[in-house]
Amino acid sequence: MVSVGSKALVSRSSMGDHDHESLKQAKSKRRKHKKGGAAHESDSNPKHSNTNSNTFTSPPQGSRVRKQLDPETTQYFSEIANLFETEGVELEERSLICANALQETKGKEFEIATDYIVSHTLETILQGCDVDHLCDFLHSSANDFPYIAMDRSGSHVAETAIKSLAVHLEDDEARPLVEEALTIICKVIAANSVDVMCNCYGSHVLRTLLCLCRGVPLDKSGYYLSKSTTLLAERLNSKEFSKKDDATNFQPGFPNLLKVLVSDMLKHAKKCIKTLQVDQFSSLVFQTMLRVLAGDDEEMLHVIPFLLGCKDKNNAEGNFIDAKVVADLKNLLKESKFSHLMEVVLEVSPEALFNELFTKVFRNYLFELSSHQHGNFVVQALISYARNQDLMELIWEELGPNLEDLFKMGRSGVVASLVAASERLHVNEHKCCEVLAEVVCPVDDSPKGIVPRLMFLDSCFTYDDKSNWSWQSGARMNVMGSLILQTVFRFRSEYIQPYIRSITSMEATHVLEAVGDSRGSHVIEAFLSSGASGKLKRRLITKLQGHFGEVALNSSGAFTIDKCFTVSNLSLRETIVSEVLAVRSDLSKTKQGSYLLRKLDIDGFAANPDHWRSKQASKESTYKDFCSMFGSNDTKLMKNDSFLRDTSNNKSNPNTVKEMRKEIDQSLGSGAPFLSFQNKNPKKEKLKSKRNAYISGDDDESNRKKRSKKEKVESGFDTAATAASGKILKKRRRDGDLSEASLKKVKASNA
Template sequence: MGEEDRSYKKGRRKKSRSDAANSNKWVSGSEADGSFKARQHSKYETDSAPRKSVIRKQIDPETTKYFSEILNLFESKEVDMEERAVICGNALEETRGKEFELATDYIISHTLQSLLENCDVNHLCAFLQSCINDFPLIAMDRSGSHVAETAIRSLAKHLQDMEVYSLVEDTVTMICRVIIENLVDVMCNCYGSHVLRSLLSLCKGVALDSSEFHATKSSTVLAERLNFKASRSDRDASSHIHQGFPDLLKFLVSGMLNSTKKDIKTLRVDQYSSLVFQIALKFLVGYDEELLQMISILLGCNKEDFAEGNSIKSNVVQNIVRLVKETAFSHLMEVILEVAPEVLYNELLKKVFRSSLFELSSHHCGNFVVQALISHARDQEQMELMWEELGTKFKDILEMGRPGVIASLIAASQRLKTHEQKCCQALAAAVCSGDESPTCVVPRILFLDSYFSCEDKANWNWPRGVKIHVIGSLILQEVFRYHSRYIQPFITSIASMEADNILEAAKDTGGARVIESFLSSDATAKMKRRLIAKLRGHFAELSMHLSGSFTVEKCFTTSNMSLQEAIVAELLEVRSELSKTKQGPHLIRKLDVYGFAARPDQWRSRQASKLSAYNEFCATFGSGENKTSKNSGFLSDTSEKVSRPETIKQMRKEIADGLASSTPFLSKTAFKRKPKEAKERGKKYAKTSADDDVSERKKENQRKRIKMA
């Protein structure tokens, strides 16, 4: 979802003579590199405003020299801010009638961007209003698109000034109107599409470069689906940096729907127009009427079809199932499922995707739609419908190379608190047959591709030098967030891995995350220490790796006293080299390596105090079932029932803060430093309490006398 517009980014390459030459060959809105061809998209032209052919005029040498001098003046940094604003205003006045030619010139366009960033709002709006008829053509040009975006970004900076708000609103209104007249051409152009998305952002009131809405990275989407990051729908509107234009947003979207309705079949499978529709859908959350209208048009049905009890026509269902196998529409469908109201989501699940989930899971585009569908499930009933089709297909889905579907199912089961044990059993059975030892489960998931591409799976072994599978790593991280009673085969497997394999996994970023998630789980301290003990002798080596340093820190906080001392002793030998790395100073400070080197006995005492404090904290705030043991580590067997790992992390932070003076947390010794003061405070408190009691008795007697009278 949120496919990156790579061709747009290519427009930001370094200056060259060929680029400058190509910028002079711009004809009818198309570039010499063929990024947009008018003839190819002529069928998109609207009857109301057919696009005119424009031939780019040559820029005279005097104008070129003038803007070159301005650029040199700015680069010299000899001009203060006030003078710069005056120069920018004068220079923009010189662009009158030549805005299109200057904005689409590769060299001068950079100077023009600087002028628009530093000028006052009056000159900015005057420039845009002067070139308003050519704005769509500027937006569709490789160089001009950056000028258009700079102008939109500069407009956003002035929205806090209410004195000029109406001026900015009038200018934005003019831009929206001229864009609507040329909407389809702009949407289908790689540069114009980006400018249009920025215009929508301005109207919505969000940052133009906000990653929340623009070209969202697949890693961000995956983190949301696997519960590693809060979804956009659950977050507040922190990305809103200014007040937007809600009426203009509705006006622009309405114009978009009216202008594209007859060409929607083509537009919804176009790469660049799909990106525009995606961001428009996200911005319409909260405007139910407009949102449902857009979704119905994109899906090719009526809004009434989404009402509960109505039936979506069979031909529409078949068409949607076919469309989600198209790259551009599959991204679009993912966003539709993300923003769809509950009733609409339920209708799509039951009437469109039901009975097609496994088929779509096998498709290279459709499987992402299935992931989105699973990730946005609202309740256990919906999860049950999806489990009926996919629950027995874990092995088939993994063999087809679609592990993201499995990861989404596991994450959804955790979020909705349903099918947890079934998910774990199905995953273990997919990689380990009933007659095999469960010790092979974790290694096979770590190397999904290697295992499922192996013909002789029974004799598969840990592949040396092969990078750990990203989705396999994420699946295991999710698994170790389950309660230990569901994941015993996974706990047994990771704790039984050979020392060499554990070390190799710890050096890999994905493998290190799996080890850390296991150490953060509610597995027994004995199983955790079994794994940590296999890394003895290698902690110094691991600490030199950025990802490995986190594993070392996690091993330390999870270990008992003897293992902690062994870890610090190893780091002490490489403290000089470790201190020169990026992560070294933090690790040295966190584990108090220098304190161990200087005074080992005091270091042991501090660690014992921390352990005692943690046990006392658990005894005080934990459940009545928890009984701490004397020799347990920070994550002892008995402390596992206190809370989830996130809460334990908070506990540790509070404990660490309370140990700044090397006194146990919740210890009474901290109050014995000034016994005289404490004694005086005690006397004062006792006297005050006694006085209060006497006063209260007097008041009570007085009330009785009044009552009797």
């Protein structure tokens, strides 16, 4: 058991401004903590001040002796901890206990916050107290807050206090108190920001403080506090990468206070910026600083050049990067910590600064940087955040002819970023697909091997004789190769014909093995969502016949079954459902089972196959009608090519069509027969008919007349389908999603 009240420990550190030498000395004094012991040596424990005034002064510098926590205080907080563990403490009583306990911390905030055991109880107290006592605690501990933040145990207390402040941001009455306390904490942290940001514990507290000032919800601040684990997937997606939209979910922050905090931090970092650029923990702080300032171009044009080492202010418009720092920057790009910082710089830079960085730093240096173990990630970021076609053309000129060399060096991430950017910006799309296919599969070799070789990208380029390479049965498929193929299948179908022929020529055993692999299954799903014809998609799906139940039980294969079902015709759908029905019991026990059973309507098929077929036929009619109304001309021409044409590749308005598909599924997904009139509510039916009349533009006289047989054939709807589609059309007209042209089209089709 951890003991309480051990002998005082001493550590020394300097707080405040540092030159390069003092910063290195401070870093050399870091010590790893032992898991036992009530008192732990923090990275920096300067001399403690017992000043308890609500106003703060700059914390004293020099040596610091951690005082031993007296037994009475330890016992007092131990009793509070035991009391909180019981379930009989009411909310009001708990708040009163917390308020009294915080009064006991006066003058002993540092010792209590950094005690290994008692600090846990203090965290609970800070979470349960009201805003007045919380702010009072922060006022009284302001002088010690940097030292608390840099302690192993104290950092958790400091972060809990900051998060507790965030809880009260929505309260207008409490906001002035929060802002006052936060202002004091920001000032004292900024005055010692170099020490705090270079400390492994203080760095995290400072990043949390930056997020709070910006208004980032602290329970969803993972992206801002550290590098996102999904960053690669986001970069390879075709969507925009700006985080400005996140601001809609922000809490009310303190933008002026944030700017003051950042300004003071940079002021104190000025003397040692070169050391901070390559420090692990300060790099994380700078990354968070840039992300919370994203969207404020004026601030960015000041902060980013400073972090890149530019000392002089902008001499002229469009001249943000000093020529004398370019050589240093090229070397820094190969440093691990700075490369992470540069990735974020490229992500949030205003376009003018981004273009200048490319021109002065990256141009004619991309291939050399791509070959470096750290620099290649910077190149990936540069490609991913390129915003115009001209810039992408210049990047392609340098890297396009070197795809094979990049693969051989293991820099497939650069190739993946290049392919994704070509698709996103529509630059050299055909050339990109063509060159990639030639690099992976030599011209004199069969194009059937393109997709398999990209699936097993590593073994393909490490194989002695690439022309004799064969399917690596049982081997794990390559992540980057899978991502490249997923991107390729987003290109227009005329550009990717070799890839389509390759995947449809795969042997049935290889297709089954691919859907059983999480990476391979994503490739199959991407193909099923591509612009390839429904006939070719069904050719691939039939290779899984007899194994649909087996695939559905696989965690990754279940989503593939979903895609297969979407693009299949009625007979193939019935085959899928029949095979999945055989494993319904086992499937219901899996994580993905309930979704798949509901999507395929397995229970409905088991209860009444004829009803299930009727329901699917009605959906077919509804989908086709909507595609004819809202789809592009290409979609109309190909609508009969598949039972359910996948319209996700419709370039005209893909999101709208997807949303319609979802709404139709919800509207037509009831358990009653789609053509049945049982249990109809007369009032609802009357309302639906009025809605249909309103949308179709029929006048009162035409509403009283019976629809002609010709109109029924042209519409393709039965009574229930018309009611469902009418409801959706009216909603879209109300929400503004239905354009005037589309509305006229609807009127004309029903005239």
